[in-house]
Amino acid sequence: MNINDTNALNYQISPFITNLSLSEDELISTTTTYESNVYIGTTKGIILHYHHFDDVPEYILISQLQISEMPITRILILPVSKRVVVLAGRIAQVYSLPELSPCHIKRMKDINDIALLRIENQPDSILVLSPTKVRIIQLHGEQIKIVREIHYTNAIAGDSFNPANLIVIADGSNYDIIDIEHNRKIPLFEYRTDQEVSPILTSFYANDTNQSELLLTISSDVSTAIAMFINGTGDVTRGTLTWVGEGYPNGGVVIEWPYALAIFNSEEKSKLVVSSLESLDITIAMNLSDFKQSERIEKNEAIETDKHYSINKLDKFLSIEDVSVKHLLSTKDRNGELTQPLSRITTDILIHNQKEIWSIHKTNPIIEIHNSFMHALETENFEEFLKKDISHLAEESKNYAIHLQFLAVLHSKMDNILTFALKQYLNGPIISPKLVLHLLGGSEYKYDKVFVGLEKIIEDWKDEPDLELLKRYITALPSQYWTPELRRAYYRNATESEVLEFFKKDSFWNSYDDLNKELIELFITKSLSGAILEAYETLFEHDNDNRLQIASLYANILSEDLSRKHIHTAIKLLGSNTLTDKDYGKLLLEVIRVDKDKGVEFMRSKAAKRYNDINRAVTKELSDSSKGFAILSIELLESSFLEDTENQEIFDELLETISTTMISSTVCSEEAEASYDLLLREYEAINSLEKDKWPKISWLDFVSISGKSKDSETLFVLYLKSFELCWVKYHKYGKVYTTPDHKLFQYHQFIAQPNIEKLLAFHDYSNAETVAIINQLALPKQTFYFPKFTPEQKKIEEQQVQQSLLGIFKFYLKLYEEERKVEPAIEHFVETYSKSHISPVDLLEIIPNSFPLIYLLKFLEHAIVDLKSSSRETNIRKVVTKSESSRIKKLYQDFLTV
Amino acid sequence: MSVIEDSIQPPPYKIVLLGESSVGKTSLVHRFTSNTFDVHIANTIGAAFITKLYTSHSDANRKVKFEIWDTAGQERYRSLTPMYYRNAKVALICIDLSNFESTFHTAKYWIQQLELNNSSNADDKPIEIHLIGTKYDLVQSQTTPKISQEDIETKVNELIESHGNIVKFHTTSSKEGTGIVELFEDIVVAIDDDFFKSYYDKAQSETDVQGGPIGSILNARHAATSGCC
Known part of the structure; x- marks a missing residue:
């Protein structure tokens, strides 16, 4: 037993079982324990059986057994044979342990007292004291075996040394040593004078002499008692312990080396007196009361109590709830709900009055550590406190001590604060x-659970918040322990670069929950655009449940302030197929604004089909200022149109877009117009009637072939496309497209109004002749959209065809007469149309006589052959007709004659 | 019974009651020991111990002192129960007939536990199990019972057939006092004659010795000697 000062011991008296089920006039008479069981005998002859279940801290009453009608005076545990001998009303009965079933062993009657002897190789030997004899017995099965029997008158108490070669017996007035080997009695001394007292014999092992000793109390007078010490040979081992003025230790004496704890009950009070066996001085005198909580054994003021206290030492240590640290180690949550500590201690000293039982046990070292901290806090000097070794403490106590250490280093502003803050257990x-957040971040952050012993310390904590330390703490703390408050605190106090760095560790950005929404709002308030985007990107990647919502928000944020740095992110989002049309379009425009090439590339290769309309709208919007967008817009429209060529709406939009684009400054630039004019000139040249190459190429085929080689290929492609669409619109849907008023659409007018003269003036002789025959323009050989469409042919009167053709022929002849070298054209015409539409005679009639026959040879040759053939046919027909007529005539005559 | 036997305490006979909480174990014991019934009886805490001298109605020589451990049915106390059925001769495993399914399930648990721990009995004789159907009065008053009598009988019979140490199924009502005396009568009647004979022979030999129990002990001893001090 250590003394930490002159007025206190490092021992506690703690409530053990203080709510016994006793009737009003029923008192505790004796107590004992066995393993996890506590047996409490009462003055009503009942044994209360308490048991400790592993899952609850306290002992629970499990049975109340009526043993006798008389008070239970002794419950003697026989641990080896698992029996218990109960003495009540001078009758001893044997029961089984631990439940106390009756053993069918004869009861022993007229017994003054019983005690356990420690005889070598004879465990569970019982010293039985009766008015006339002292017996040593053992239980063999259901038989009682008497090992020794000694005549001794009125033995009322006894104890033995260990091993028990000698026993000491007390009768009504004396202590005697009994040598059980030799049946000798050696009188010792009287233990009382005139005062009626009970003898007290307490055996113990003396650590200083390394032997078994026996303490024997003696009442000197009413106010003074002494204790003598003898060993197993009957020699006195140490001086006399004196209790002057305390009376007699009628509540018992136990030894907790090197101290003797004795209880003195008087009418006014009960007192625990602790004396040193080394100095033989009284160390502490403590008045006893109905302690409701754990109390340190220390000197105190007199407390009046009419209760009678007793103390007894157990053979084995008992595990009990350590209520002495409840005021420190209990935890309290925000609702004020307390959780008791699991901390247990062992004790082998019980103290009881008539109604309640306490234990005496060593002070839990955490109490001393706590006191040391409080002292250090008061003196602002934690040096000594931080030197304290806490490695031997039980888990809960160690945790508590680490809290104290953390507070100490925090208050001292030491470098190793985080070492303590981050300490981990399983x-x-x-x-x-x-x-930690509360202490480092300020009182606005509430802690949820705290040791009761720390509650006031923390409530009174006055240190300023240390936000930089807080951030370091959170960063160092494994992320699975980041509470919402911690994350909130970090983001609230972090710079953007810190936030972005923190994102790499923060795995809680996986759900668009309230907290993350709140954090994004925080970023917005703090204008942390990078953090906002990072937050949305992470959420977009991980929260599939809210992906569409996040995508929308994310897209809006990106659209608001898109930089080249986030182009990739934006394109990824655009390609995710999660955005609404509105969000998609908005973001797409921004992407294009920031990086046109990337935007266009995206639309070309990665955009989902469902956004075609949006893409078109976007590109249309932009096409005024950029040829690329104009073309892209047309491409997107074509993509839609080719999927549904019957869709007139798209058809019209496509035609309109192409037409508009054609004449837009981006496509129809000055250079492009020059190319067009050049192409016209080239066409005129190549199609010259003076060249003998027939048939002449149509304008559209010429554009199709020669336009590719020009710098303004885009224009010519659009030109052809627009023409095809206009042509189909007219011939398929019977509608005339009103072309823009631009020279590029000059030729387009021929679709609805195929004017031969104008075609001839355009030098498209081929199509002029076609119009003459079928009254409509021919499509070029290469088409873009309707390769298989053939318009319905309208029936044209041959006379009209002839007239139209003759008109063309006259045009050629007129040129000839103007001395243009158009003989090949005339040659072509007469050779082509003399057979099908115009008779050679009619042609010959209008060909000037001066026209060189050389160009008509083939025509005339065919005409003559045809004439001869016709003449021969006529002659044959005549001959045949004539012959037939003659035959019929002859046949008629024959018929008449018959 | 001889005069001497009359003066000898009847042999003790340990019985333990097991079963789910609130099946009526304590009521059964009260009806048997004091012929009383209290609807509002409190839950047993841990265990209660009651003794009752009982003489067979059919054979007055069959007289025993029943030592009855009435255990708590609550789950909390299950870990303690083995110490109460240790060395018991008979276990009465109770099933609430008005709440058959769950209490029957618990009964099966206790049967298994007894079989597992039978070896702890001092005389190595397996503990005899009587299944006790309690609260029969409630079953009779039920218009639509959860389980039919036939089904109960079927399940109980299956259990009995699969466990050799189950002796019998008894239907009781502590409230109406039916079936309980018959139960204990059955137990007493079924006790081996040898049990009584060996008990009384032993007690007789001890009583014959002058000086009563202590005298018997003294005579039996060899080593002890009278001290002179």
Whole structure:
């Protein structure tokens, strides 16, 4: 037993079982224990059986057994044979342990007292004291075996040394040593004078002499008692312990080396007196009361109590709830709900009055550590406190001590604060992150659970918040322990670069929950655009449940302030197929604004089909200022149109777009117009009637072939496309497209109004002749949209065809007469149309006589052959007709004659 | 019974009651020991111990002192129960007939536990199990019972057939006092004659010795000697 000062011991008296089920006039008469069981005998002859279940801290009453009608005076545990001998009303009965079933062993009657002897190789030997004899017995099965029997008158108490070669017996007035080997009695001394007292014999092992000793009390007078010490040979071992003025230790004496604890009950009070066996001085005198909580054994003021206290030492240590640290180690949550500590201690000293039982046990070292901290806090000097070794403490106590150490280093502003703050046990951080947040971040952050012993310290904590330390703490704390408050605190106090760095560790950005929404709002308030985008990107990647919502928000944020740095992110989002049309379009425009090439490339290769309309709208919007967009817009429209060529709406939009684009400054630039004019000139040249190459190429085929080689290929492609669409619109849907008033659409007018003269003036002789025959323009050989469409041919009167053709022929002849070298054209015409539409005679009639016959040879040759053939046919027909007529005539005559 | 036997305490006979909480174990014991019934009886805490001298109605020589451990049915106390059925001769495993399914399930648990721990009995004789159907009065008053009598009988019979140490199924009502005396009568009647004979022979030999129990002990001893001090 250590003394930490002159007035206190490092021992506690703690409530053990203080709510016994006793009737009003029923008192505790004796107590004992066996393993996890506590047996409490009462003056009503009942034994209360308490048991400790592993899952609850306290002992629970499990049975109340009526043993006798008389008070239970002794419950003697026989641990080896698992029996218990119960003495009540001078009758001893044997029961089985631990439940106290009756053993069918004869009862022993007229017994003054019983005690357990420690005889070598004879465990569970019982010293039985009766008015006339002292017996040593053992239980063999259901038989009682008497090992020794000694005549001794009125033995009322006894104890033995260990091993028990000698026993000491007390009768009504004396102590005697009994040599059980030799049946000798050696009188010792009287233990009382005139005062009626009970003898007290307490055996113990003396650590200083390394032997078994026996303490024997003696009442000197009413106010004074002494204790003598003898060993197993009957020699006195140490001086006399004196209790002057305390009376007689009628509540018992136990030894807790090197101290003797004795209880003195008087009418006014009960007192625990602790004396040193080394100095033989009284160390502490403590008045006893109905302690409701654990109390240190220390000197105190007199307390009046009419209760009678007793103390007894157990053979084995008992595990009990350590209520002495409840005021420190209990935890309290925000609702004020307390959780008791699991801390247990062992004790082998019980103390009881008539109604309640306490234990005496060593002070839990955490109490001393706590007191040391409080002292250090008062003196602002934690040096000594931080030197204290806490490695031997039980888990809960160690955790508590680590909290204290953390507070100490925090208050001292030492460098190793985080070392303590981050200490971990199996279940995670020892110090709750919420508590650290409260201490480092300020009182606005509430902790949820705290040791009761720390509650006031923390409430009174006055240190300023240390936000930089807080951020370092959170960063160092494993992310699974980041509470919402911690994350909130970090983001609230972090710079953008810190936030972005923190994102790499923060795995809680996986759900668009309230907290993350709140954090994004925080970023917005703090204008942390990078953080906002990072937040949305992470959420977009991980929260599939809210992906569409996040995508929308993300797209809007990106659209608001898109930089080249986030182009890739934006394109990824655009390609995710998760955005609404509105969000998609908005973001797409921004992407194009920031990086046109990337935007166009995206639309070409990665955009989902469902956004075609949007893409078109976007590109249309932009096409005024950029040829690329104009073409892209047309491409997107074509993509839609080719999927549904019957869709007139898209058809019209496509035609309109192409037409508009054609004449837009981006496509129809000055250079492009020059190319067009050049192409016209080239066409005129190549199609010259003076050249003998027939048939002449149509304008559209010429554009199709020669336009590709020009710098303004785009224009010519659009030109052809627009023509095809206009042509189909007219011939398929019977509608005339009103072309823009631009020279590029000059030729387009021929679709609805195929004017031969104008075609001839355009030098498209081929199509002029076609119009003459079928009254409509021919499409070029290469088409873009309707390769198989053939318009319905209208029936044209041959006379009209002839007239139209003759008109063309006259045009050629006129040129000839103007001395243009158009003989090949005339040659072509007469050779082509003399057979099908115009008779050679008619042609010959209008060909000037001066026209060189050389160009008509083939025509005339065919005409003559045809004439001869016709003449021959006529002659044959005549001959045949004539012959037939003659035959019929002859046949008629024959018929008449018959 | 001889005069001497009359003066000898009847042999003790340990019985333990097991079963789900609130099946009526304590009521059964009260009806048997004091012929009383209290609807509002409190839950047993841990265990209660009651003794009752009982003489067979059919054979007055069959007289025993029943030592009855009435255990708590609550789950909390299950870990303690083995110490109460240790060395018991008979276990009465109770089933609430008005709440058959769950209490029957618990009964099966206790049967298994007894079989597992039978070896702890001092005389190595397996504990005899009587299945006790309690609260029969409630079953009779039920218009639509959860389980039919036939089904109960079927399940009980299956259980009995699969466990050799189940002796019998008894239907009781502590409230109406039916079936309980018959139960204990059955137990007493079924006790081996040898049990009584060996008990009384032993007690007789001890009583014959002058000086009563202590005298018997003294005579039996060899080593002890009278001290002179």
